[in-house]
Amino acid sequence: xxxxxxxxxxxxxxxxTRIPRYLKGTKEFGLFYPNEEETLKRYEENKEDWPKELLxxxxxxxxxxxxxxKDSKSQGAFVITKNxxxxxxxxxxxxxxxxxxxxxxxxxxxxxxxxxxxxxxLLKEIEGLxxxxxxxx
Numbered sequence: 755x756x757x758x759x760x761x762x763x764x765x766x767x768x769x770x771t772r773i774p775r776y777l778k779g780t781k782e783f784g785l786f787y788p789n790e791e792e793t794l795k796r797y798e799e800n801k802e803d804w805p806k807e808l809l810x811x812x813x814x815x816x817x818x819x820x821x822x823x824k825d826s827k828s829q830g831a832f833v834i835t836k837n838x839x840x841x842x843x844x845x846x847x848x849x850x851x852x853x854x855x856x857x858x859x860x861x862x863x864x865x866x867x868x869x870x871x872x873x874x875x876l877l878k879e880i881e882g883l884x885x886x887x888x889x890x891x
Contacts, residue, residue: 788837788838788839790837793809793837793838793839794809796838797809797838804838808835808838809837809838812834812835812836812841812870812873812874812877813834813835813836813870814832814833814834814863814866814867814869814870815832815833815834815835815866816830816831816832816859816862816863816865816866817830817831817832817859817862818830818831818848818852818858818859818861818862819858820852820854820855820858821851821852821858826851827847827848827849827850827851827852828847828848828851828852828858828861829845829846829847829848830845830846830847830848830858830861830862830865831843831844831845831846831862832844832845832862832865832866832869834866834869834870834873836877841873841877842869842873844865844869848861848862848865849861
């Protein structure tokens with residue numbers, strides 16, 4: 755939103771004053787990452803529906819909608835989770851025009867898989883940091 759206002763200083767100032775008000779009014783919202791005990795509790799409550807791999811792997815959830823109009827692009831999204839908590843997500847218009855629903859889904863799956871590979875490497879690197887650099891409880 756702020757990038758849209760780069761050529762219009764009045765709009766940039768208006769947006770710039772709204773952002774702090776928004777942040778002040780939404781202090782209680784946020785993403786909360788459970789510790790190991792909370793994660794296991796959530797898994798135990800839902801283990802009939804959730805495979806054990808959700809706790810042990812980086813998981814990608816994808817979805818897309820096929821744009822049926824000629825020359826229009828499909829919409830897509832993916833979320834990457836680790837220990838049942840989201841660590842990365844993306845949504846928006848797909849880069850290529852899909853010829854079918856299956857192609858649209860495949861594009862999003864490919865994009866999500868590539869992101870998951872890189873996020874997985876990053877998470878392994880973070881987990882390997884010395885304890886003094888990791889967040890304390």
